[in-house]
Amino acid sequence: MREADIAERVHAAIRQHGLLDRGSRVLVGFSGGADSTALLHLLCALAPRLGLTLVIAHLHHGIRGRAADEDARWARKIGRKLGLRTIIGRADVPALARRAGISIEMAARQARNAFFLSAARRARCSAVALAHTADDQAETVLMRLARGAGLEGLRGIARSSVIEGLRRVRPLRDVRRADLETWLRRSGIAWREDETNRDVSILRNRVRHQILPLLEAELNPRVREALCRAADLLEGDNALLNTLAETRFAQAARGGELDVAACADDAGLDLESEGGRALWRRVIRKWLAAAGAPAGALEFEPVERVLGLLRCAGRGKGMAVSLPGNWEARRSGARLRCGAAGRPAPGAGGRLSVPGRLALPGLGLRVIAEQRAGIVRERGKMGHYPAEASVISRMLGRRCLRVRTWRPGDRIEPWGLDGSRKLQDVFTDAKVPRAERDCIPVFECGGRVVWVPGYRIARGWAVESERAPAVRLRVLKQ
Secondary structure, eight states, rough: OEEEEEEEHHHHHHHHHTSSOOOOEEEOOOOOOOOHHHHHHHHHHHHHTOOOEEEEEEEEESSSSSHHHHHHHHHHHHHHHHTTTTEEEOOOOHHHHHHOOOOOOHHHHHHHHHHHHHHHHHHHEEEEEOOHHHHHHHHHHHHHHHTTTTTTHTTTTTTTTEEEEEEEEEETTTSOOOHHHHHHHHHTOOOOGGGGGGGEEEEEEHIIIHHHHHHHHHTTTTHHHHHHHHHHHHHHHHHHHHHHHOOOOOHEETTEEESSSSGOGGGGTTTTSSHHHHHHHHHHHHHHHTOOOOOOGSHHHHHHHHHHHTTTTTTTTSSSEETTTEEEEEEEEEEEEEEEESSOOOTTTTOOOOOOOEEEETTTTTEEEEOOSSSOOOOOTTTTEEEEEEEEEHHHHHHOOEEEEOOOOOOETEEEEEESSHHHHHHTTTTOOOHHHHTEEEETTTTTEEEESSSSTTTTTTOOOOSEEEEEEEEEEE
């Protein structure tokens, strides 16, 4: 495939799927391998046409010793050659895997996500471009099919997704790896080889080097293309069902609760029909995700347990089911609540429009946001209300604030101080008892903590002038 052909395919994908806005700053995930090398050079070629500013991001995983050190040096070299800023991060992935009791692959994924978030903030990038290819898509679909995934999983790798406020885009998702390597060779562009990519003790490598070649030889010589085509078809079906589920979720959601009675007359949510239960599963996943439940709680078996609670509505009181991550879902009458077992439900939250109001029944609070000039930097005591603060309007733009309870790992960049602080440390310094920390609302926007009542607002959100457009936030007891 000629350079012009592949560059035009990538350009068409970016425009067709709205992956990158003109004039945006884009972080490019760069390992040094063939896929990410092709992505970087293709985006460099397209940057003038799209008005993009590119920043290279490379993470040293702490796994491959000297080879990983060489990869980091290679990333810096390529950055200098292309005249691009390069951000290098380091993580001890084996130590992370041991501490969390997870696989090396999962720990590496978590480390990359955290690194991309940090690097994007440092470089003021609105998106990170990742080098997933059509081969990655085929492998992912096959592995998920083997696990018994539903439509949400079988659609494979999304072309675009948002995690913790950072958009991830995959411009190469419909391009074969072999085509990229051919293009690199013809263009005289070198790349690094990672020997671990041939280690068949790793599931994805086993699928790539053994299982898919076997299926191509014995079942369908175009099986990768067939898997990608099936994923595209299922993606459309999945989008339709998600739209239906979103409507039902809005109908059933009551703050952090799920109201079964609100859907009693909806034939589409008949719990005695297969179609109704299928739609309820999606509503439950949306509810759990909105509540901040751990990823494991969104899997099939936990969702089925919650579905069982729904089908028991009206047949008892105080029933509960356990969920991964020490969470639980509890039914009271026709309503369900979820949260950390034995503690207030972190589900008591939601989106806060400006101007707007939000009830937090699980916390016994209500929040008011109004457009009002003036500086309020009141620092009361955590857990004591009313509490009030002002933030600058231009930082909010057209986005909504989100109010929720804190999560382990939450950090804030406090106004007037350098660096960032864990909310856990903020609570400790303020002598907030552990049992009360889940009752304190946290305001966030775009995945960043903006304000914790009783503490400082975040850096960059301070109102500097009494006349500057501002948003006044108030937290009151119900």
